[in-house]
Amino acid sequence: MDGPDSFPALSPKKPQQPGHMVNKITVVGAGNVGATTAQRIAEKELARTVVMVDVAEGIPQGKGLDQWQSAPIEGFDSRVIGSNGYDETAGSDIVVITAGIARKPGMSRDDLLNTNAGIVKQVSEQIKATSPNAIVIVVSNPLDVMCYVAKEVTGFPRERVIGMAGVLDTARYRGFLAEAMDVSVRDIQAMVLGGHGDTMVPLISYTSVSGIPVTQLLAKDKLDAIVDRTRNGGAEIVKHLKTGSAYYAPSAGAVQMVEAIVNDQRRILPCAAWLEGEYGMSGLYLGVPCKLGRGGLLQVVEVELTDAERAALEQSAQAVRDPMAAIKL
Numbered sequence: 001m002d003g004p005d006s007f008p009a010l011s012p013k014k015p016q017q018p019g020h021m022v023n024k025i026t027v028v029g030a031g032n033v034g035a036t037t038a039q040r041i042a043e044k045e046l047a048r049t050v051v052m053v054d055v056a057e058g059i060p061q062g063k064g065l066d067q068w069q070s071a072p073i074e075g076f077d078s079r080v081i082g083s084n085g086y087d088e089t090a091g092s093d094i095v096v097i098t099a100g101i102a103r104k105p106g107m108s109r110d111d112l113l114n115t116n117a118g119i120v121k122q123v124s125e126q127i128k129a130t131s132p133n134a135i136v137i138v139v140s141n142p143l144d145v146m147c148y149v150a151k152e153v154t155g156f157p158r159e160r161v162i163g164m165a166g167v168l169d170t171a172r173y174r175g176f177l178a179e180a181m182d183v184s185v186r187d188i189q190a191m192v193l194g195g196h197g198d199t200m201v202p203l204i205s206y207t208s209v210s211g212i213p214v215t216q217l218l219a220k221d222k223l224d225a226i227v228d229r230t231r232n233g234g235a236e237i238v239k240h241l242k243t244g245s246a247y248y249a250p251s252a253g254a255v256q257m258v259e260a261i262v263n264d265q266r267r268i269l270p271c272a273a274w275l276e277g278e279y280g281m282s283g284l285y286l287g288v289p290c291k292l293g294r295g296g297l298l299q300v301v302e303v304e305l306t307d308a309e310r311a312a313l314e315q316s317a318q319a320v321r322d323p324m325a326a327i328k329l
């Protein structure tokens with residue numbers, strides 16, 4: 001029968017997703033990365049309440065309300081709220097720190113060091129006081145050093161302070177490879193380790209396409225160009241945007257880590273972890289393969305590296321140690 005009566009009854013756009021939700025997830029910083037992260041967490045229903053906190057008056061409240069008003073359309077029941085304080089965040093299961101300034105064209109991430117160390121210190125003090133059992137995922141740059149600040153100030157164990165960068169760097173690498181070979185991104189397995197800077201280490205020896213070593217499918221010069229583009233992937237976007245840096249892929253990376261923890265997925269993802277002897281190094285954060293599940297960092301996975309990869313990882317570690325030594329907490 002024609003006409004409006006034949007229309008099916010309106011139903012939520014998406015069926016309920018399988019999986020768990022925790023009680024509360026806080027995202028500190030309601031800017032580009034923070035707001036997008038909060039939205040993705042809510043849309044995936046990873047927490048009953050998602051709290052956005054920012055020092056900018058009205059911004060987290062306005063964005064929180066706006067996101068919550070998308071819930072009837074998108075069909076999610078996570079409640080999103082915004083605040084300028086930490087009372088609403090009390091007892092968070094997970095806190096994602098995105099507060100801090102972003103770089104502009106011509107700047108390196110290390111140029112953000114002093115400003116963001118002050119911001120991450122202040123945020124970490126608040127988290128320690130209000131959510132002492134939270135798992136903290138750091139996104140603010142320079143990433144590896146900001147993880148150190150968060151760990152030092154909260155005093156949380158390494159299992160509960162982890163950094164997001166490797167998932168993003170690996171996603172860029174996988175995307176460039178998929179494009180070059182005209183294959184699905186889903187079929188590219190890869191891992192980018194090291195610090196989140198120009199010295200990061202895309203591991204060609206662990207890069208495959210549905211199990212086929214990438215070196216059998218792509219010429220060396222093309223592969224080298226992709227490795228180079230990956231290392232400069234953040235700067236490429238900063239150059240386009242002119243003000244601010246990437247946030248769609250970074251927020252997706254942070255939420256993949258959140259999801260692995262909330263759903264106890266035990267995924268092996270490249271994350272910044274505090275090293276305690278793994279890869280022959282201690283006393284710094286560095287991107288390494290990590291098993292994530294309930295509790296946060298369950299294990300740092302050690303893999304064999306070629307001599308060249310090991311040397312590159314050492315060099316990348318030094319590029320983290322230098323700015324780390326320059327900050328005073």
Ligand SMILES: NC(=O)c1ccc[n+]([C@@H]2O[C@H](COP(=O)([O-])OP(=O)(O)OC[C@H]3O[C@@H](n4cnc5c(N)ncnc54)[C@H](O)[C@@H]3O)[C@@H](O)[C@H]2O)c1
Nearest residue numbers: 029031032033054055099100101102139140141164165250
């Ligand atoms: N690790 C990564 O891979 C990665 C990826 C993208 C961005 N980043 C970094 O994430 C950070 C945020 O980037 P963005 O694009 O969202 O920047 P943005 O400027 O859009 O947002 C940052 C927000 O932080 C807020 N803020 C500042 N001080 C604060 C404080 N003390 N407490 C709470 N909020 C505070 C600001 O008001 C602002 O809203 C930057 O340092 C950027 O370099 C890291």
Ligand SMILES: O=C(O)C[C@H](O)C(=O)O
Nearest residue numbers: 103109141234235245246
């Ligand atoms: O490049 C930046 O400054 C932001 C972020 O670290 C990125 O890699 O996109």
